[in-house]
Amino acid sequence: MKIIAVDPFYLRMPDITAAADGTQDTLLVRIRTDTGLEGWGECDASPLVSLAVYCCPMSHGNIINIRTSLIGETLDSPEDVLRLNEKALRNGLDIQQIQHAYSGAEIALWDIIGQKLEQPVYRLLESALGERAYSNKGTSDIAHPKLPYASVLFGDTPEATYRIAAELHEQGYRAAKFGWGPMGKLDEANDIALVRAAREGMGTEAQIMIDAGVVWGTDYDTAYQRAAAFAQFSPTWLEEPLAPDAIDAYGALAGLLKGSGVTKPAHGTGVPIAAGEGSNNYRMAEDLIVHGGIEFVQIDAGRIGGIVPAFQVRQLAEQHGIQYVNHTFKSHLSLAAALHVFATNPDFNLLEYPAAGSELSQRLVTEPLQVDSDGLVRVKELPGLGVRVDTEAIRPYLAPVRIEVGEDTVFEPADF
Amino acid sequence: MKIIAVDPFYLRMPDITAAADGTQDTLLVRIRTDTGLEGWGECDASPLVSLAVYCCPMSHGNIINIRTSLIGETLDSPEDVLRLNEKALRNGLDIQQIQHAYSGAEIALWDIIGQKLEQPVYRLLESALGERAYSNKGTSDIAHPKLPYASVLFGDTPEATYRIAAELHEQGYRAAKFGWGPMGKLDEANDIALVRAAREGMGTEAQIMIDAGVVWGTDYDTAYQRAAAFAQFSPTWLEEPLAPDAIDAYGALAGLLKGSGVTKPAHGTGVPIAAGEGSNNYRMAEDLIVHGGIEFVQIDAGRIGGIVPAFQVRQLAEQHGIQYVNHTFKSHLSLAAALHVFATNPDFNLLEYPAAGSELSQRLVTEPLQVDSDGLVRVKELPGLGVRVDTEAIRPYLAPVRIEVGEDTVFEPADF
Numbered sequence: 038m039k040i041i042a043v044d045p046f047y048l049r050m051p052d053i054t055a056a057a058d059g060t061q062d063t064l065l066v067r068i069r070t071d072t073g074l075e076g077w078g079e080c081d082a083s084p085l086v087s088l089a090v091y092c093c094p095m096s097h098g099n100i101i102n103i104r105t106s107l108i109g110e111t112l113d114s115p116e117d118v119l120r121l122n123e124k125a126l127r128n129g130l131d132i133q134q135i136q137h138a139y140s141g142a143e144i145a146l147w148d149i150i151g152q153k154l155e156q157p158v159y160r161l162l163e164s165a166l167g168e169r170a171y172s173n174k175g176t177s178d179i180a181h182p183k184l185p186y187a188s189v190l191f192g193d194t195p196e197a198t199y200r201i202a203a204e205l206h207e208q209g210y211r212a213a214k215f216g217w218g219p220m221g222k223l224d225e226a227n228d229i230a231l232v233r234a235a236r237e238g239m240g241t242e243a244q245i246m247i248d249a250g251v252v253w254g255t256d257y258d259t260a261y262q263r264a265a266a267f268a269q270f271s272p273t274w275l276e277e278p279l280a281p282d283a284i285d286a287y288g289a290l291a292g293l294l295k296g297s298g299v300t301k302p303a304h305g306t307g308v309p310i311a312a313g314e315g316s317n318n319y320r321m322a323e324d325l326i327v328h329g330g331i332e333f334v335q336i337d338a339g340r341i342g343g344i345v346p347a348f349q350v351r352q353l354a355e356q357h358g359i360q361y362v363n364h365t366f367k368s369h370l371s372l373a374a375a376l377h378v379f380a381t382n383p384d385f386n387l388l389e390y391p392a393a394g395s396e397l398s399q400r401l402v403t404e405p406l407q408v409d410s411d412g413l414v415r416v417k418e419l420p421g422l423g424v425r426v427d428t429e430a431i432r433p434y435l436a437p438v439r440i441e442v443g444e445d446t447v448f449e450p451a452d453f
Numbered sequence: 454m455k456i457i458a459v460d461p462f463y464l465r466m467p468d469i470t471a472a473a474d475g476t477q478d479t480l481l482v483r484i485r486t487d488t489g490l491e492g493w494g495e496c497d498a499s500p501l502v503s504l505a506v507y508c509c510p511m512s513h514g515n516i517i518n519i520r521t522s523l524i525g526e527t528l529d530s531p532e533d534v535l536r537l538n539e540k541a542l543r544n545g546l547d548i549q550q551i552q553h554a555y556s557g558a559e560i561a562l563w564d565i566i567g568q569k570l571e572q573p574v575y576r577l578l579e580s581a582l583g584e585r586a587y588s589n590k591g592t593s594d595i596a597h598p599k600l601p602y603a604s605v606l607f608g609d610t611p612e613a614t615y616r617i618a619a620e621l622h623e624q625g626y627r628a629a630k631f632g633w634g635p636m637g638k639l640d641e642a643n644d645i646a647l648v649r650a651a652r653e654g655m656g657t658e659a660q661i662m663i664d665a666g667v668v669w670g671t672d673y674d675t676a677y678q679r680a681a682a683f684a685q686f687s688p689t690w691l692e693e694p695l696a697p698d699a700i701d702a703y704g705a706l707a708g709l710l711k712g713s714g715v716t717k718p719a720h721g722t723g724v725p726i727a728a729g730e731g732s733n734n735y736r737m738a739e740d741l742i743v744h745g746g747i748e749f750v751q752i753d754a755g756r757i758g759g760i761v762p763a764f765q766v767r768q769l770a771e772q773h774g775i776q777y778v779n780h781t782f783k784s785h786l787s788l789a790a791a792l793h794v795f796a797t798n799p800d801f802n803l804l805e806y807p808a809a810g811s812e813l814s815q816r817l818v819t820e821p822l823q824v825d826s827d828g829l830v831r832v833k834e835l836p837g838l839g840v841r842v843d844t845e846a847i848r849p850y851l852a853p854v855r856i857e858v859g860e861d862t863v864f865e866p867a868d869f
Contacts, residue, residue: 047858055514059547062512081515084550085509085858086502093501096478098471100499130474130667130697132499133733133756147698251546281546282736317549320698324740342547436859442463442501443852 038153040112042069043104043142043225045091047084047271050395057190057217057250057418059366060394062436063401064088066141067451070112074152077426078144079401081339082137090129090138092448099130103135103142106157106315110305113153116163121169122345136317136342144374144422145271151421156194158423159377162348168246182413185390186246188366191220200281202238202245205392209282211412213239216248216276221263229266236270244387248276251380255283257290264308273387274311274333277437282316284329309333313350314364321348326357335389337372338366345430348377351385356360362386368394368401377421378408380416389413400430428453454569456528458485459520460867461507463500464850466811473606473633473666475782476810478816478852480504481842482557483867486528490568493842494560495786497755498553504854506545508553508864515717517544519551519558529569534562538761552758558791559759560838567837574793574839575832577728578764596796599808600827601806602628602662604782607636610694611628611646618654618661621808623786627828628803629655632664632692638678645682659802662727666691671699673706680710680724690727697731700745707746725749729766730780732757738766742773751805753780754790763794767801777801784810784817789838792822794841796832804830816846845867 049062066077068113078086091103102166106125111117122143129135151158160178175286187210192198198215205213220228235245247267267275279286280424290310311333316322317340325331334354336346354361362385363375370392380386390408391398397407402424406414417423437450465478480708484492496503496776522541532589537739538559545551562614566626567574574596604625608614614631621629631651637645651661663683678695683691696704706726732738733756735856750770754763770777778801779791788807795801807814815821818840822830833839853866 042544046666049510049859053511053513055511061514062510081547083505083509085821085856085863086505086548086550089499089502090506093471093499094465098468098473098501101471130570130731132502132550133553134502134548139551192506209810247799282734283668284736284740315546318698320700321739324700324736426482437857438859439855440501441853441855443465 038070038074038112039309040068040107040110042092042451043087043107045141046453047088047436048397048431048436049084050397050434054303055385058395060368060391060398063397065370066142066145068107068142068145068149070149074105074273076145076146076148076149076152078296078343078372078374078423079143079339080137080141080368081337081367082134085438086134087138088448089440090132090134091381093441094209094447099131101141102128108141112146112149115150115161115253117151118143119345120403121146121167122343123129126342137340139226140339140341140343143194143345144338147344149422155420157377157416157418158344159380162232162344162377163381166345166348169300176306180326180416181383182387182409182415183376183388184386184412185408186210186214187392188214188216188389189393191218191231193219195227195234198231199234202235206239208414209242210287210392212273213245214246214276214389220249221252225262225266228263232267232270232272242275245270246274246276247272247280251277251280253278254280255286256278256285257293260375261293264310268308272308274309276311276335277314278310281312281321284324286313286327287312287325287331310336311362316341316350317341319346319349323353326353326359331359333360333362335362335364338378339367339371344374344378351379351382355382361386362387363389365389366391368398369405369424370402370422372406372428373417373424377417377422392415397431397434400427403427454488454490454528456484456523456526457487457505459523460868461504461557462869463498463504463852463854464813464847465852466813466850467529473791476814478782478809479783479813480503480557480762481786482561484523484558484561484565485649486565488508490565491764492561492564492837494557494564494787494790495783496553496557497753497754497783497787498550501854502550503554504678504864505856507549508552508856509548510863515547519555520546523558523605523642528562528565531566531577534559535581535761536567537562538759540570542758546794552670553756556709556757556759557754560754563760571836573641573832573834574760575796578760578793579797582761582764589775591618594797596832597799597802598805598825598831599792600628600828601804601824601830602626602629602630602660602846604632604805605809606628607631607634607647611643614647615650618651622655622659625828626659626724628660630662630664630692630853633666636663636665637668640677644679644796647759648683648686660689661686662690662692663688664773667693667696669694670696671702673702676706677709680726684724688724692727692751693730697728698715700740703728703741703745703747716826727751727778730841732766734758734763737761739769742769742775749776749778750777752781754794755783759795760790767795771798778803779805781824782807783803784814785821786818786842788822789833789840792830792832793838806830811824813847813850816843819843
């Protein structure tokens, strides 16, 4: 079949705040083929900047937009997806935003191929992407359930955080991550009080994770002091204490933690460090793993360029004996894509599960990935991504975009 | 003073081709202050995608556009530039294109501060950016002339390449870089014939550089074979044989070259490898230097986020004993910015000098950086960048941009 249309759509809530809530707007990408098959993907990125990558006029052979790369192309197999990925990235070599933007298209391509081959995406990845360390266990096309952790923001105070945690515990969550907000903004005592409140609200049995939201920049000493102070509350990890590209600082932090007396029950020494959501390409994730010494690598398939590079980071994590986790702070369209990437590895058993997203993000798909009665989330055994965009429900959030450059209209709204 | 306007302008030639010629279009950034001072900068990036970073609606606290970060801010000193850099990058943490886009604004900020303090930018950098290894030589505020190398594309054939080289030799160039075009596209014999033609056209006394334009991707074996085969023509370097993020492949290539019997007169062993123009932030350049084993690092201040991160890479090159070179394939506005970064280091004596740019790029500034009678190029001892944008000459190339999102016009043309 041939690709006949590649349409990005900007959707947003009526009011957008500066809170670290990625569900206030989104960029969806719809790809249509001449056989009537249609796939969807979602980007975790600035909608307008990413949309521009679909329609920007050519500057030279290294700045060619995504529509030009894809429209008219043949799409019949996973190999075609790999070929088109290479083409789109090569054509966009000098577009810094290329991975953020292309992620949505790449996910949509997999959605289409899965529908065509009548297979869930996760079953197509192993054969398309070759041998991997884990396949020795012989589990390569069985999906395993994941323990969802609610991903929420800290409350503005320890008391507010306690209430949020207690409510999640009430709802049955066995794991929850608390992030951003006041963490790192006041002083050590407040930081500790926030983590204590999260632990007390969730109870001693639950897993809690702490997301520092890059607040300490390159200051690995402070990050180390907090990691030591938080150990008493046994967090599963301390996430993004440092800036995404502060690799040497991550390495120094890992060195301090491994040499320290900080211990927590579930692990050997130190509080494990998690990072990776800021990986805009495979190399950034590799750099964090190899030189940053992280123990959990968190990849957003909606940022890193789609399912293929995410899967390659998963393979790297398997080689290094660290844990791969999704980063997802968008709708269940993103969650489905994220889950296909690592569904077949039972050791990668945690799933970031957006629990407090906007109305837009909650209405975006017709049948979200529910938490089953055993408290776990399973990939849908349906062709493609297994979720469908509810265009009627989200129509009110559509923000039609029009872009003119000189005499040319380079982008105008498609039907939705 | 206060920043009152931040205006990006998209300019382009009437016809754009897929040739690897970065001068066919451009994005200029003009910043105005309430005292009437005005600064300009140029981005080497997709104009439309980068322009979107100046006006994209806020998505959350990590996706805030550049205009919002800068307008209304105080700008009185180099320290203010550093503070605003930090603010703009932090506000744009989740905008992948942030460095490409912000580069033009950052350069414009330096242009303004230089004018205000009545100093050329290069003299302000040392004190603002702290100690560096090189300052031991006591040359920290004297600018040194550079040997310009013409930066041209290979001809389509060895014969055409010979004619281009001979013409550059005729024009008095003592160094020239030949790149892209047919290199790596046919076979080894043609690749060698292209380099031979460049050498023969330029003569035995001249320096020649070879730019492979990332053509061998991750295939360091082929890159090694070409580096060995080209050694007979004594190129100063072989540039970008591999993809920008193929760091391990660069490291493997460096290992092969250092262990090989390939020798060339001007250097110890092997053909030195140059790379770095694809560095979209400081870490990417650091990664190439530390793990990729390159011997020349080529930085585009119009991509990496401006003059400050470029200067920081220069400092890193000094620490590692490798050579810093500018990457410039835009107008002399970019060239001026590039030159201020490393003007004070006499050992960094080569300057990429666009020699065959579009009419637009040649008309962009009123008084370009000429090659002096001794064949060298000097930074202008004038306040700020030392060059002025010729708005009248380039007005015909202006492509006014208008962007609507929902009911809002988020970008419309400013006066030019």
